[in-house]
Structure formats: structure tokens, C-alpha cells
Amino acid sequence: MKAHLLILPALLMASPAFAADTSPAELLARYSAEAGTAADPARGRELFLANHSGGKPETPSCTTCHTDDPRAAGKARTGKAIDPLAPSANPERLTDSAKVEKWLGRNCDSVLGRACTPGEKADIVAWLSSL
Template sequence: MTRILAALAVAAALAAGTALAAGPRDTLLAGYVAEAGAPASAARGEAFFKATHSGGKPDTASCTACHTADPRSAGRTRAGKPIEPMAVSVSPDRFTDPAKVEKWFRRNCNSVLGRECTAAEKADVVAWLTGQ
């Protein structure tokens, strides 16, 4: 369903004459925005990413627990494995594989929040990290 909504959002933008590079990251973000029914906000994405949340695991109450507060820096898992930087400017392949993005959002949101992220939360985080 998300892929269909993303494709429709991209098609509508192109039909309206909007300058939109319909790459995989754009399509992913457009799908989250369409599902959320509201535009993405990079400012909300940054605040969400850096906030301390309740409901998840105590040692991962924030995305920054593993990813660091600077998305251009490498992080570490709880097991000590390195995590490539989240910023698209440093890791250009970030957010280009929808199945991989969904896998990690599902896993990490459950760890940090104790639930899955909403489409709006995903859109906001992707919008922020795309600009980093």
C-alpha cells in the first residue's frame, strides 16, 4: 500500500510540473508523507531523533543512544558493532532500499519507543537526515 501511495504522490507531483527527482529516497519519503497525510518536517525529525523517549528499552531511550547526536558521525550498536553515519551527505545510499528502511525503522522504533514509528515520524526523520 505504501508503495502505491508513494508512486501516486510522485506521479501527482510530476503531473503538476513540480521539479522532483523521483529517485528511491524521494519515492520512499513521498510514500510516508502520503500515508501520514501531512508534509514532512526536518525540524520535527531532528527533535524526534534527539529526544529521550519512554516505552522502549532503558538503554536505547533515544535514537542517539546508538547513532550519536551528530548524524554525520558513525555510531555503535549495543553489541559494539559500527553503524555507518545516518546523514545522506556522508552515506549516500541511506534510505534507498525501502525493505531495508522498513526493517530498521521497525526494529529501532520498537527498541526506542516500544512501538512502531508512525508514517509521520518516519517522514520527519528521513526529511531531516536527507538534509544532513
């Protein structure tokens, strides 16, 4: 086999397995700018741990699926494992803006019964990034 044909597979194996188009710091800056205020990790922690009544009764809190420690794995109501949310425990977290928006959209609606505000997103990202 020619040497140049071996290069492509080697490059593909060296590529990261996830789409990293952002970082927690970039998300934090974006959401804070959209909110027009600085993020507060304490508010993010409070939002994450609190029980809410606006969403689905079976998901009153983020902790329903993600546990009260975002550095630990969680479990969806379907039984599917959920990787840790905290970037310190899972470096892929908060690095794909499309995934972040998809899951914040679904989960905020499920828990709160509405979309999260940019300020709430900033607070959650700040808290998760602080762990």
C-alpha cells in the same frame, strides 16, 4: 579465454554493491502520502534527539547508537560499527526500502516501544535528508 566470457565478470564488477530500489525523496513522498501531511525536518530532529521512556531502558534515544550527528558513524550496544545515517555522509542510506523498513521497525520499537507512524518516518527521513 573467449572474449564473451570476460564480459560477465566485468558487468558484475560494474554493478553497484547495494540494492537501490528507492531514494530518500521517494521514501519521503511515500511516508508523507501515508501520513496525509507534509514532513517536517524539525520534528524529525526532535524525535531523533529526544529521550523517550516507552522503549527499552538501554535505548532511550536514537542517539544511544547513532550519536547526535547522523553524519558520523555510530556504534550498536554490541560494539558493532554503524555507518552514518545521513545520505550526505553515506549515499547508500535510504536507498533500500526493505532495509529502511526493517531498521525503522526495530529501532522505533526499541526506542519508542512501538512502531513509528508514517508521519514520524517522513519527519525522520526529511531531517536526515536535510543534513
